[in-house]
Amino acid sequence: MILEVKNIDYAYKTQKDKKVLDQVSMQFEEGKFYTIVGSSGAGKTTFLSLLAGLDTPISGSVLYNGEDILKRGLNYHRKHNVSIVFQNYNLIDYLTTEENVKLGGNKKPDELLSEVNIPKEAWKRNVLQLSGGQQQRVAIARALASDAKVLLADEPTGNLDEDTADEIIELLQRTAHELGKCVIVVTHSKKLADTADEVIRIKNGSIERNGEMTN
Amino acid sequence: MNVFQKAWCSVTRKPIKSILLFLVVLVISLFLLSGMASKTASVKTQDKTRQAVGAGLLLETNETNRHKRIDEISKRIGEGVEGTLEGVHKVRFDSIYGESWGVFTDNSFDTLRLEDIEKLAEVSEISDYNITTKVTPVNPVNFLRLEDADVDQTTDFGGVSLIGNKDMQMDANVLTGNLSIKDGRMVNSGDVNVCVISEELAALNDLEIGDVLQYNDYHDRENSTVYEAEIIGIYHVRQYMTPLMSGDTFRSENVIFTDLHFPEKAEGNENDPLYERAYFKVGDVNNYDAAKEKVKAVNIDWERYDLIDNNGNYDTMSANFNDLENISEILIWVVAIASFLILFLVFVFWLKNRVQEVGIFLALGVPKVKIIGQILLEALMIAIIAVTLSFTVAPSVSRVTADYLVAQQVRQMEESKELNAGHVAIDSFTRSEQQITGVSVNISTQMMLFDGVCILALTGLSVITAGITILRKKPKDILSEMS
Numbered sequence: 001m002i003l004e005v006k007n008i009d010y011a012y013k014t015q016k017d018k019k020v021l022d023q024v025s026m027q028f029e030e031g032k033f034y035t036i037v038g039s040s041g042a043g044k045t046t047f048l049s050l051l052a053g054l055d056t057p058i059s060g061s062v063l064y065n066g067e068d069i070l071k072r073g074l075n076y077h078r079k080h081n082v083s084i085v086f087q088n089y090n091l092i093d094y095l096t097t098e099e100n101v102k103l104g105g106n107k108k109p110d111e112l113l114s115e116v117n118i119p120k121e122a123w124k125r126n127v128l129q130l131s132g133g134q135q136q137r138v139a140i141a142r143a144l145a146s147d148a149k150v151l152l153a154d155e156p157t158g159n160l161d162e163d164t165a166d167e168i169i170e171l172l173q174r175t176a177h178e179l180g181k182c183v184i185v186v187t188h189s190k191k192l193a194d195t196a197d198e199v200i201r202i203k204n205g206s207i208e209r210n211g212e213m214t215n
Numbered sequence: 216m217n218v219f220q221k222a223w224c225s226v227t228r229k230p231i232k233s234i235l236l237f238l239v240v241l242v243i244s245l246f247l248l249s250g251m252a253s254k255t256a257s258v259k260t261q262d263k264t265r266q267a268v269g270a271g272l273l274l275e276t277n278e279t280n281r282h283k284r285i286d287e288i289s290k291r292i293g294e295g296v297e298g299t300l301e302g303v304h305k306v307r308f309d310s311i312y313g314e315s316w317g318v319f320t321d322n323s324f325d326t327l328r329l330e331d332i333e334k335l336a337e338v339s340e341i342s343d344y345n346i347t348t349k350v351t352p353v354n355p356v357n358f359l360r361l362e363d364a365d366v367d368q369t370t371d372f373g374g375v376s377l378i379g380n381k382d383m384q385m386d387a388n389v390l391t392g393n394l395s396i397k398d399g400r401m402v403n404s405g406d407v408n409v410c411v412i413s414e415e416l417a418a419l420n421d422l423e424i425g426d427v428l429q430y431n432d433y434h435d436r437e438n439s440t441v442y443e444a445e446i447i448g449i450y451h452v453r454q455y456m457t458p459l460m461s462g463d464t465f466r467s468e469n470v471i472f473t474d475l476h477f478p479e480k481a482e483g484n485e486n487d488p489l490y491e492r493a494y495f496k497v498g499d500v501n502n503y504d505a506a507k508e509k510v511k512a513v514n515i516d517w518e519r520y521d522l523i524d525n526n527g528n529y530d531t532m533s534a535n536f537n538d539l540e541n542i543s544e545i546l547i548w549v550v551a552i553a554s555f556l557i558l559f560l561v562f563v564f565w566l567k568n569r570v571q572e573v574g575i576f577l578a579l580g581v582p583k584v585k586i587i588g589q590i591l592l593e594a595l596m597i598a599i600i601a602v603t604l605s606f607t608v609a610p611s612v613s614r615v616t617a618d619y620l621v622a623q624q625v626r627q628m629e630e631s632k633e634l635n636a637g638h639v640a641i642d643s644f645t646r647s648e649q650q651i652t653g654v655s656v657n658i659s660t661q662m663m664l665f666d667g668v669c670i671l672a673l674t675g676l677s678v679i680t681a682g683i684t685i686l687r688k689k690p691k692d693i694l695s696e697m698s
Contacts, residue, residue: 054578055691074690079580086694090575094228095221102216103579126228142579 001066002149002182003028003051008060010046020046021057022205030149033176034184035196042202044186045154051184052084052152053077064150083143087155089135091127097138098123104145112141116171133164140171144179151175153185157192169195218585222592232565233597239561240598240670243554244605245612247666250550252613252656254543270500271385272510273523274327274335274493280518281325289318322479322489325349331515332493338513340506342498345385349491350459350470351377351478354436356429358420361468371462374433375416375469377478383411385494386472388456399424399448406474411448415468422446428471432483442481444473542623551669558677566590566681570696577690587682591675598674602667606658613656 010021020043028034028051036044049055050062053074061068069077078084083104091100097118101109113123116137122130127138136156143151153172157165169192176183176197185192193199201208216224226233288303297307302324308315327346336344352374360375362368380386383401388394397414410428417423426446432439455467463469473481479488497506507524511517566573569590576586685693 049691049694052578054694055689075580075582077580078578078690084578086578090571090578092572092575094225095216099216099224103576 001027002030002064003184004063004066005047005050006061006063008050008057008062010043010050010055010057019058019205021050021202023060024205024207025060026200026207026209028150028182028184030182031176031180032182032197033173033195034182034198034200035193036184036186036200036202037188037193038202040188043205044202047202048152048154048184048186051150052082054084080146081148082150082152083146083148085136085139085143085151085153085156087158089132089139089159091135091138091142093126093128095127096124097127097130100127100138101141101145104142105147107145107147109141109145112144113138115144116141117167133160133167136160136164136168137171140168140175144175148181150182150184153183155186155188157187157189165189165192218589218592222589222596225589226593226596232568233593236561236565236594236597237601239557240601240674241605241608243550243557243673244602244666244670245609246550247547247554247669248605248609248658248662249613249616250543250547251662251665252609252658253546253617255657255659255662270503271390271494271496271524272507274332274495275491275521275523276325276327277519277521284324284519285318285320322484322487325489325491327490327493327520328515329490331520332490334513334515335493335495335510338495338506338509340497340499340502340509341495343382343385343496345383345494345496346379346381346475346490347386347492347494348377348379348475348478349489350465351379351482351489352433352464353377353430353478353481354433354439356431356441358416358422358428360463361415361419361466362463363466366463368463372433372464374464375430375471376459376465377410377430377471377473377481379473379475379478379488381475383472385496387492387494388452390494393454393456394450394452397449397451399446401448402472402474406447408442408444408477409447409474410444410477411450411472412446413468413470414449414451416471417446417449422449424448430481432481434483439483442477444477444481448472551673554670554673555677558673559680562590562594562677562681563684566685570685570693573685574690574693574696577693583686587678587686590682591678594674594678595671598670602670605666606663609658610656613658617656 004025004027006025008021008024009019011017011019024047036047038044046055050057053062053069056070056074061070063069064077064081069081092103095103097113098109101112110120110123113120118130118134118137118141122134127135130138136159140151140153140156143153151172156172157168160168172183172185173195175181185196187193198209285303288300289305292298292300292303292305296305298305302321304319304321306317306319308317329346332344332346335341352372353376354373355375360373378386380402382404383389384403386394389401396411398417399411402409402411412422412428422428424446427443428446429441429443431441450472452467456470458465458467476485476488479485495510497503503524507522511522573586577583
């Protein structure tokens with residue numbers, strides 16, 4: 001078990017009386033591919049943000065390797081423990097493909113870019129000159145550049161056509177199964193959800209794990 | 216990638232943003248430098264003006280001491296005794312009302328002592344000096360004077376006024392800029408039997424340079440000796456000179472400037488001059504105070520005299536140019552405050568456009584301080600280039616700014632003078648004519664240093680102030696804004 005949430009509560013600032021997550025607990029393992037599904041506003045992205053250390057729960061804790069992520073600080077957690085892939089790629093627009101990958105960590109960008117099938121001639125180009133699918137692959141390469149054992153992705157195929165989405169799904173699966181990382185993906189896509197080792201559904205503040213309620 | 220590499224990429228690969236900030240900083244830096252340069256330029260103009268007008272010291276008779284001396288000499292002549300002693304004359308008058316006594320003085324008593332004047336002129340800081348006689352009424356023999364037809368002339372002397380000068384260039388009317396030569400030249404040291412008349416008198420009598428005017432004592436128009444003086448110049452005054460007394464004898468147009476000794480001859484007192492004032496020109500205005508002290512240290516009977524410095528002039532001018540200094544100072548402050556606001560808004564706008572980038576870096580685990588640090592570094596890179604360029608352009612811009620400010624000041628003074636035209640006469644060293652030919656501006660290393668520090672501090676402060684809005688936000692909120 002690499003990542004664990006324990007009895008977390010979360011409510012939006014504007015609706016403090018309505019909990020989005022209510023006493024949720026969950027454990028994630030390395031080498032597994034998880035998908036988080038649920039209706040819009042159910043709290044999927046919020047849950048992912050808590051796992052990523054981008055936000056903090058009202059109560060409860062997020063543990064990495066059994067240690068509360070607050071202990072070393074959220075910046076440390078984001079830098080060393082997790083890497084994040086967003087729906088809108090979130091690449092730095094004034095850097096090249098290669099330079100964007102370098103931001104993720106110390107691994108060699110050429111190897112990573114080859115791994116995610118970015119043609120060599122695109123490596124030195126400004127990243128915004130790449131197609132949407134290529135940009136998302138660069139974002140994944142950036143996520144893989146770090147030694148983080150957890151890869152979090154928020155709707156990674158949301159902006160992509162079907163063929164490209166399939167390529168990204170395959171890439172994420174490989175990341176989990178071949179690189180041994182814990183991949184957690186928030187998605188609306190049934191197709192993507194179906195490929196997961198484990199599907200987590202968020203509904204009414206609770207988590208349903210492959211059909212089993214966890215709280 | 217380290218922070219410097221990222222900052223450099225951002226600066227060079229987003230040129231429009233960089234150029235915008237570059238121009239803003241360049242303009243701010245130029246304004247600051249111009250303000251500082253104008254401030255020092257004004258001081259230089261003050262000194263130059265003082266030099267042009269003639270920093271000097273004026274020697275006049277002390278009136279209190281004069282009366283005291285008359286009383287003392289009168290007593291020495293004796294009670295109820297007529298007599299003359301040291302230029303004081305005591306006379307008895309008998310009339311139907313009985314006996315009365317009068318005391319009057321002659322030129323030998325009232326004049327400044329020539330030996331005292333010469334002693335003061337020997338002070339090393341004094342570069343030149345002038346002696347001016349009293350206003351001497353004399354009778355015009357072969358020409359007409361200007362008269363007001365509506366005024367009863369029976370009480371007037373019926374004469375014209377002579378003012379003798381050793382060197383007319385240093386006469387008070389010339390120094391103050393009120394009097395200028397229209398034709399010919401002024402009286403110089405060494406001239407004998409020459410005069411400079413007003414343009415009005417010349418027009419009335421159809422006189423020109425080279426004509427000879429005749430004068431004699433107005434007390435005895437028929438029998439007194441007639442003296443001749445050649446016209447060497449015709450003068451023009453901007454404002455009429457204040458008459459010594461009422462009556463057309465003393466009106467401005469009837470004032471005639473002569474060589475130093477002519478008035479005493481024309482009034483029938485040859486070799487008995489009455490020197491009313493002496494002017495000592497200080498060679499180097501920067502040594503003005505030292506010169507004054509040295510003059511005061513000269514061993515003469517100071518109780519007889521008043522030593523007047525001509526700070527009347529200086530004060531008038533410095534008042535005008537202190538305005539320039541004040542305006543420059545206000546300019547500096549306005550630029551500093553406006554710069555901060557402009558830079559602050561520029562960076563608020565800048566950071567708002569970079570919220571996505573900030574969110575990405577936060578998601579990658581980059582601390583907020585490092586993110587702001589990168590933006591600050593970018594701003595400083597651009598600011599340093601802009602400030603450096605401003606140093607090369609600043610001298611030209613400062614000159615234009617200073618010229619403009621001085622032109623405004625001069626225009627203001629001229630407007631004020633026009634308002635006073637016809638109301639005020641010039642009679643002493645207390646008024647002056649402003650003549651500014653140019654402004655000297657200099658951008659010193661100290662100014663550059665100050666400017667550089669100010670701009671960098673303002674940039675840093677603006678980035679940090681604008682960055683606080685981001686530093687206060689949670690990463691998730693920033694990422695929400697992104698989406």
